[in-house]
Each structure stands twice: as C-alpha cells, then as structure tokens.
Amino acid sequence: MLPVVALVGRPNVGKSTLFNRLTRTRDALVADFPGLTRDRKYGQANYDGFQFIVIDTAGVHGDEEGIDAEMASQSLRAIDEADVVLFMVDARDGITVADNAIAEYLRKMSKKSYVVANKIDGIDANAAQADFFELGLGDVYGIAAAHGRGVEQLLEKAFTPLLETYPDIRVELAEPVPLVDEDGNVVVDEAGETIYVDPNQDLAHDEIDYSTLPLKLAIVGRPNVGKSTLINRILGEERVVVYDMPGTTRDSVYIPMERDERQYILIDTAGVRRRGKIDETIEKFSVIKTLQAIEDANVVIAVIDAREVVSDQDLNLIGFALNAGRSIVIAVNKWDGLSHDHREEIKRELDRRLGFVDFARLHFISALHGSGVGNLFESVQEAFASATQRVSTAKLTRILEMAVDEHQPPLVSGRRVKLKYAHAGGYNPPRIIIHGNQVERLPGSYQRYLTNYFRKTLGIMGTPIKVEFRESV
Numbered sequence: 001m002l003p004v005v006a007l008v009g010r011p012n013v014g015k016s017t018l019f020n021r022l023t024r025t026r027d028a029l030v031a032d033f034p035g036l037t038r039d040r041k042y043g044q045a046n047y048d049g050f051q052f053i054v055i056d057t058a059g060v061h062g063d064e065e066g067i068d069a070e071m072a073s074q075s076l077r078a079i080d081e082a083d084v085v086l087f088m089v090d091a092r093d094g095i096t097v098a099d100n101a102i103a104e105y106l107r108k109m110s111k112k113s114y115v116v117a118n119k120i121d122g123i124d125a126n127a128a129q130a131d132f133f134e135l136g137l138g139d140v141y142g143i144a145a146a147h148g149r150g151v152e153q154l155l156e157k158a159f160t161p162l163l164e165t166y167p168d169i170r171v172e173l174a175e176p177v178p179l180v181d182e183d184g185n186v187v188v189d190e191a192g193e194t195i196y197v198d199p200n201q202d203l204a205h206d207e208i209d210y211s212t213l214p215l216k217l218a219i220v221g222r223p224n225v226g227k228s229t230l231i232n233r234i235l236g237e238e239r240v241v242v243y244d245m246p247g248t249t250r251d252s253v254y255i256p257m258e259r260d261e262r263q264y265i266l267i268d269t270a271g272v273r274r275r276g277k278i279d280e281t282i283e284k285f286s287v288i289k290t291l292q293a294i295e296d297a298n299v300v301i302a303v304i305d306a307r308e309v310v311s312d313q314d315l316n317l318i319g320f321a322l323n324a325g326r327s328i329v330i331a332v333n334k335w336d337g338l339s340h341d342h343r344e345e346i347k348r349e350l351d352r353r354l355g356f357v358d359f360a361r362l363h364f365i366s367a368l369h370g371s372g373v374g375n376l377f378e379s380v381q382e383a384f385a386s387a388t389q390r391v392s393t394a395k396l397t398r399i400l401e402m403a404v405d406e407h408q409p410p411l412v413s414g415r416r417v418k419l420k421y422a423h424a425g426g427y428n429p430p431r432i433i434i435h436g437n438q439v440e441r442l443p444g445s446y447q448r449y450l451t452n453y454f455r456k457t458l459g460i461m462g463t464p465i466k467v468e469f470r471e472s473v
C-alpha cells in the first residue's frame with residue numbers, strides 16, 4: 001500500500017507544477033477520470049526515493065459564500081482519501097481570503113496538513129514563509145515547485161510519520177553491484193570490465209520463488225462493468241474463506257482462494273463482500289482504491305463492458321496498470337445476448353482502441369451466466385508465468401544476436417550502433433538490459449523491433465516488458 005497525498009489550494013499557487021514534478025518520471029501514470037472525479041487528477045509519484053499516490057485538486061476559489069460548496073465538490077473527497085494534505089499557498093501573494101477559508105476548513109478536519117509556500121525562488125524566502133504561520137497550521141515549508149527547491153525536505157518531513165504504516169513508501173537507493181551469472185561468476189564485458197547493475201531494480205526479486213506465492217489478482221474496471229458479478233461468479237464456483245478487512249472505504253477486500261491447486265488472493269475493488277457494512281451513500285467506485293489494488297496486484301483483470309463504447313477511463317486504467325508493470329488480462333463482459341453483427345462491430349472497435357496492449361489476452365465473457373470465466377484463469381496463469389520466468393544471460397545474448405543478424409541496427413553518422421550482450425534486469429515485469437556502444441543513438445523504431453523480438457522469442461504474453469540500453473565502456 002502506498003500513502004496518498006492531496007494537493008489543495010487556490011488556483012495558480014502551483015499545484016499542477018508540483019504534481020507534474022512529483023509524477024515526472026512516470027507521468028503517463030496520471031489517471032484522469034473525467035465525469036467520475038470531476039476535477040481531481042491522480043498520479044503515482046516517485047520522487048527522491050519516495051513512492052506515493054498524489055491527487056491534484058482543481059483550485060478552490062474561495063469566494064466566501066461558495067467556499068463550502070466548492071470545497072465539498074472539488075477537494076473534500078481528495079482530502080478525505082488522503083493520508084496527508086499539502087496545502088499550497090503563493091509565497092509572493094501573502095495570505096489571501098481564499099487561503100484563510102481553506103485553512104479554517106483544514107483546521108476543522110483532523111487530517112495532517114502541511115502549509116507549503118510555493119514560488120520562493122528569487123524572493124526572501126524566510127520572510128515570505130513567516131507570513132503564513134498566521135494560518136494556524138504549524139510550520140510553513142518553502143518550496144519552488146518549478147525548480148524543485150525544498151521539495152525533498154518537505155517530503156522527508158511529511159512522510160517520516162508515515163513510515164511505520166507504509167513501509168513501501170521508501171525506496172532504498174543502494175550502490176550498483178557487479179552482475180553475476182547463474183554459476184555465481186562475475187560477468188565482464190569484451191574489454192574485461194566488470195558489469196555493474198542497479199540493485200534497486202536489477203534482479204531485486206531473484207530470491208523470490210514465485211511458484212509458491214499466492215498470486216494477487218485484482219479485478220478492476222469502471223462502475224457497473226460487472227466486477228461484483230464476476231467476483232461472485234468466481235467465488236461461487238470455489239470453496240472460499242471470506243473475511244472482512246476492517247478499514248476505510250478506500251480499502252479493497254482481499255479474499256484468499258484456491259483454484260486448480262494454486263493459491264490466489266483476489267483483490268475485490270467493488271467491495272461486494274462488505275454488503276450491509278458500507279454506507280449506501282458512499283460511492284462504490286474509488287479511483288484511489290483501484291490504483292492501490294493495481295499497485296498491490298501481480299496480475300490485473302481489467303473488466304470492460306461490451307455494451308458500452310470503450311471509454312478513456314477504461315484505457316486509463318489499463319494504461320496505469322501497464323505503466324506500473326502489472327500483467328494484464330482483459331475481460332470483455334456482458335457478451336451474452338448480443339447479435340453476431342453487434343459482436344463483430346465491438347471486436348473491431350476493441351482492435352482499434354486496444355492496440356497499445358495487443359500482448360494482453362482478450363476474453364469475451366458473461367459474468368452473469370459464467371461463460372468464459374474459467375478460461376480467464378488460464379490467461380492469468382500464463383501472464384504471471386511470463387512475468388516471472390527466469391532467462392539466462394547466455395540465452396538473452398543469443399536472442400539479441402539473432403535479432404541483430406536478422407535486422408542490423410541502422411547506421412548513425414556512418415557508424416553502426418554495436419549491441420554486445422543482454423542480461424535480465426529483473427522480473428515481474430521482465431526487464432532486459434542490453435549493453436552496447438552508442439546505444440543512445442538507437443532509433444525508437446529499432447528499440448521497438450528488439451522489444452518485440454524478445455517478446456516473440458521468449459513467448460511473453462500478458463505482461464509489459466522493459467528493454468533498457470546501457471553504454472558499455
């Protein structure tokens with residue numbers, strides 16, 4: 001589980017700028033759900049060794065009469081979902097009416113809030129910060145979101161109290177270590193130099209035996225696509241022990257189950273098992289819940305409603321899962337009772353819109369009647385096996401040589417980019433590291449060719465793979 005941070009403040013104080021900075025390395029992760037969340041934007045942040053989910057709220061204008069309504073409609077949910085609120089103000093403007101209104105609101109809520117005075121670049125930061133103590137929310141943290149100044153210190157401060165609850169928040173940054181082969185020998189390059197790899201990612205999971213671990217399977221999708229029906233169908237066919245996890249509405253329900261002698265933990269984002277316990281007025285669907293479930297899963301079943309056009313929200317969810325490196329199986333639900341022509345039309349539409357995830361298996365199912373549900377699990381197994389298979393340096397290097405033989409890298413300024421060898425960089429998702437000379441000059445098209453070649457040759461289905469290039473010395 002990752003902690004959730006909400007950015008609130010009036011317009012123009014720099015919330016989007018900070019949001020973009022925090023999510024920079026994985027900006028494609030931004031899941032924008034128009035219609036569902038109004039003006040909130042969700043992203044996964046990976047900044048200075050911290051990982052967390054960040055919510056950017058639209059600005060609160062603070063015209064006095066409207067403030068409560070506006071807070072309610074825009075930022076309340078975000079604040080409610082968050083562990084920490086970063087209340088942003090503009091260091092150059094001093095306290096405004098809107099700032100005061102927001103501060104008063106935050107003081108009433110028992111949510112940990114930090115006042116962040118942005119845009120301290122080029123001004124007297126201390127004086128500017130001092131002004132904002134009057135907001136009555138404690139220390140004021142000066143930052144320049146546009147340049148990154150002060151951001152690390154702010155996160156350090158805001159996250160230290162959360163470390164115990166969220167041990168995953170901190171990504172340890174360790175020194176590179178020498179790469180060793182299957183026999184434990186240090187691998188060297190052509191010039192006899194030791195190859196170093198990043199232990200934070202490279203082979204970090206080498207010691208894990210995935211075959212004995214329960215497979216965490218998240219069922220995600222927009223409201224009403226049939227997630228609850230699917231989960232009930234899956235559980236109805238199996239003997240399960242269901243237990244309720246205490247927690248807030250943003251928590252999914254984790255259901256252990258066994259199927260074909262394999263242990264699973266079903267991550268239920270629809271929360272059906274809690275029936276009777278949840279407040280009826282609480283939205284069944286929560287973006288945070290969905291993002292957390294994806295983060296926590298090994299494999300994601302993305303459920304799409306065959307009777308609705310594929311929406312941007314569907315694509316966003318799938319995109320989020322892929323960027324998070326999760327294996328994915330797509331279930332097109334409500335396939336029952338459709339005419340042949342209608343089905344063909346839907347298939348064409350899916351082909352057109354799901355091109356970016358063409359390595360994921362597509363299943364046409366009816367959760368209501370149970371058709372196709374069993375086959376889903378074959379693809380889940382296949383995706384997980386693909387994501388965790390071990391491949392030796394020798395084999396990867398052989399595949400690289402085959403790929404290069406079949407199709408040489410292009411000449412760059414009269415010289416050919418030289419690709420020397422490949423090794424595994426990690427699993428789940430698979431990462432392949434290719435060493436060579438002038439690799440930064442490899443065109444994107446050739447990088448894609450190599451990625452596809454590895455995918456085909458290794459028979460990797462249902463999981464994104466990452467091919468990275470390193471300059472050898």
Ligand code: GDP
Binds near residue numbers: 014018119145146
């Ligand atoms: P939002 O409406 O709160 O999301 O604010 P934006 O992120 O859109 O920023 C509003 C304006 O402030 C933009 O013109 C930004 O370029 C500017 N801005 C944001 N952060 C900084 C900063 O650290 N220093 C300065 N000087 N300008 C900033």
Ligand code: GDP
Binds near residue numbers: 225284
């Ligand atoms: P959730 O919000 O994603 O959990 O969706 P539900 O499982 O609550 O289903 C929403 C609606 O779609 C309900 O009325 C279900 O009966 C219906 N539904 C779910 N699966 C199917 C299906 O396979 N076929 C048909 N025709 N309706 C379905």
